[in-house]
Amino acid sequence: MLQKESHQLLTYLQQHIQHLGYQGASRQQTNFRLFEQDNKRYAIDLNGQCFIFFYDLNDDGCLGKRATKHSSCINRQTNQTKDLAKEVFGIKLERKSLYIYDKNNLEHCSRQECRQLLNACREKWRRFTSEDDYWVERLHFTWLEEPKLLRIALKLTSKKQKLVSYEASGLVYILNH
Template sequence: MCIGVNMNYRIYKGQTLLELMITLALSAFLLLMILSFYSQSQRQNQHILLQLQLQSEIHKMLQLMGKDLRRAGFRASHARVLESELGNNFFLFEQEGRHKSIAIHAMSQAEKNCVLFFYDGNADGCLGKHKSGICLDGASNATANIQQELFGYRLVNNMLQTRATYRNSVNQQCQQQECRSYLEAAACTANSGWTALLDEQDYVIDSLHFAWQGEKGVEIQLSGYLKAQPDIHYETSMLVPLLNE
């Protein structure tokens, strides 16, 4: 008796070494492309975030200056001051010429980068704080804390600064010539009485410029960059109406 055996043979064909090497090379190339794209995307996102950070800070500073400047020259009416025979003391500080309560000065030949101004911040009818409606003592000022209503902004050593005048740095009993000097150019170059508005370790302000726009407006131009990445730069401007001049 013959017994027949039916055996089915399957032939398995694997990858050759060359095919495996090509597959690995293509996979490595694709992975490299993905990593490169991811890295580039991360750098672009970081650049955008830093640009927005700088833009936000510069706009914040511009809005701060604009809000302050809009108040320049504000003089409130106060019943006690109006009843006083001597009246208010604003004329002691007012400047000669067209603009009485605001002065723009150039601290460098390149641009006018300092502005000084006053306004009645506490709305009591005088510059400084009066006592019982008395703002004058003959030809001298009689109010206290006049430094709190003297304002200013300037650019020094690539840093935006605001005026922070100390009480003992001004003569509270000043007469007209001395009172006016608090808005003159020498006040812009004072070594004390100013404070930085930004962290100088992070930001560099390379331009600040104030320019008259007609009789009732001032244009502020401001630009700066990140100290760690100078290529991230931003500049902008604002027109500020002077409604109290």
């Protein structure tokens, strides 16, 4: 069971992380620059246990959803999109569980406020894994070649059989560097 869970978690993370930074072709009046820090669309915290990033999941050229197909995503350095949480992905290890970013609080943020997105690792996030069967002992993100190749290390331990654990790692090739 630990092996199956580990690989399912790694696959889920790989499927999203490989699209890190993707932006659709319709880039007029885009808002991506509002959210970037040092021209990056991702951040890993200092201990490597939290990774937050964004990409244009709906392919409209903006972070979040435009009000209409051709409306601007930005007006006077203020974000104009909705549903940001659908295109922002974050995962972190906290109290032996994985948590995911699920905030939607930056819909009308200014440039300074929007940039705080990539500093959100210390905020409260929603629990992603259940503590019923296992604990997450380790989650670690390491760039092997920034921003092209990322390694994810994961270790799960059984709650029922505390001496039983499983470690796995996976590589993510970033498609949009």
